[in-house]
Amino acid sequence: MSSVQEFRGFLAAPDMGVLLEAFQVADSTFPIGSFNHSFGMETYNAEGTIRKAPEFDAWIKSYFRDQYRYGEGFLTILAYEALADEDSMTLWRLDQEITLSTLAAETRTGTKLIAKQMIGLLEELEGDEGCLGAYAKAVRKGQCFGNPALAFAIFAFSRELPVRDCYLLYGYSVASTLVQNAVRSIPLGQRQGQVVLHHVIEELCRLYPESAMLDEAHLGASSPGLEIAQMRHESLEARLFMS
Numbered sequence: 001m002s003s004v005q006e007f008r009g010f011l012a013a014p015d016m017g018v019l020l021e022a023f024q025v026a027d028s029t030f031p032i033g034s035f036n037h038s039f040g041m042e043t044y045n046a047e048g049t050i051r052k053a054p055e056f057d058a059w060i061k062s063y064f065r066d067q068y069r070y071g072e073g074f075l076t077i078l079a080y081e082a083l084a085d086e087d088s089m090t091l092w093r094l095d096q097e098i099t100l101s102t103l104a105a106e107t108r109t110g111t112k113l114i115a116k117q118m119i120g121l122l123e124e125l126e127g128d129e130g131c132l133g134a135y136a137k138a139v140r141k142g143q144c145f146g147n148p149a150l151a152f153a154i155f156a157f158s159r160e161l162p163v164r165d166c167y168l169l170y171g172y173s174v175a176s177t178l179v180q181n182a183v184r185s186i187p188l189g190q191r192q193g194q195v196v197l198h199h200v201i202e203e204l205c206r207l208y209p210e211s212a213m214l215d216e217a218h219l220g221a222s223s224p225g226l227e228i229a230q231m232r233h234e235s236l237e238a239r240l241f242m243s
Contacts, residue, residue, distance in 0.1 A: 018159045025122070025155060026173035032117035032148065034177045037110040038185065038241040039063070040230035041178065045186055046238075053192040056182050057199055060175065063226060064203050068174065070221040071098065072149035073167055073204075074211045078219065079153035080163040088134060091154075092144050094219070099145040101220025104230035106243035108145075115139070115146030122155055130158060167208050168201075175200040185240050 024030065041059060044050040050059055064073075075098050082090035102108045119136045128136060132154050138144040149170055156166035179193045179200075188196075233243060 015160075018161065022156060022159065022161060022165070022169050025118075025152065026169045026176075028173065028176040028180050030118075030121070030173070032114050032121060034114050034148075034174075035181060036241060037114070037243045038178070038181050038233075039067075039107055039110070039243055040104070040226055040233060041182065042185060042239060042241050043229040043233045043236065046236050050182075050186060052186070053188055053196060056186060056188060057196045060178055060182075060196060060200055061203055062223065063178070064171065064175070064200060064207060066221075066223040067226055068171055068204075069207050069211050070214070070218050071102075072147070072174070073171055073207065074214055074219055075147065075149045076153040076156075076166045076170055077163055077212055077214075078216060079150050080157055080166065083131065083154065083157045088131065091131070091135065091150065092138060095138075095144040095147055095150055097219055098147055098150075101222075103227050104233075104243070106234055107230045110243035111148065112146045115148045115151055118148045118151050119146065122151060126155065126158075132158065163212075164208055167211065168204050171204040171207075172201065175204070181241065 028035070038045075041050065041056075041063075044055075044059055050056050075094060078094055079091060082088075082094065099108060099111070102111065116139065119132070119139060122132060123136055126132060132151070135144065135151065135154055139146040152170045152173070153166055156169065161169075175197055179188075179197045182188045182196075183190060183193045230243065233239070233241075
């Protein structure tokens with residue numbers, strides 16, 4: 001093979017296609033309904049706590065340091081351990097634990113709606129075999145609630161992505177969607193939004209080793225302030241988002 005062919009990518013790393021598939025699922029345009037949810041951010045916006053980029057930057061970092069580190073981010077790590085052991089019962093238990101530890105009803109409902117959309121679309125793209133198909137059936141039968149982080153972990157594991165990549169990619173998918181929601185609701189400039197998103201990426205890289213060292217008893221721990229804001233969202237007089 002010539003050096004020109006090598007330069008143009010004919011000898012590209014074989015996992016690039018896998019990464020592109022993962023980026024497709026992690027993209028904020030992946031149609032799973034997450035653009036309908038602010039997960040409490042709209043409460044702070046409506047009450048004047050979040051008005052500009054600095055306040056939003058502080059809020060989203062707090063969200064990831066608390067709810068993501070102990071919640072869905074940690075869930076992806078625990079899911080990988082269960083998947084490596086081929087332990088579907090633990091996966092189903094983790095689904096129960098993360099859902100029942102979410103106190104705000106809107107957040108629970110929103111998460112389940114997003115999960116159902118993600119699972120259905122992943123089945124359409126990937127087929128309904130293996131663990132993803134089993135999880136989809138468990139959700140439809142009411143044996144599991146459905147969680148998008150768990151669905152993404154099952155997908156990423158099947159593609160042999162490292163657990164750190166799964167943690168970071170799913171975190172990026174959540175962050176990029178929240179940033180786009182902030183752009184249209186605060187409102188925030190697109191350039192400002194990208195600066196905030198860059199800060200979250202840096203935060204995710206720092207948080208991963210902390211999440212990886214946690215005991216399962218930490219799953220679902222969160223900041224009371226974030227949870228209260230999510231609960232209070234139900235009583236806002238005017239709302240752009242479902243949660």
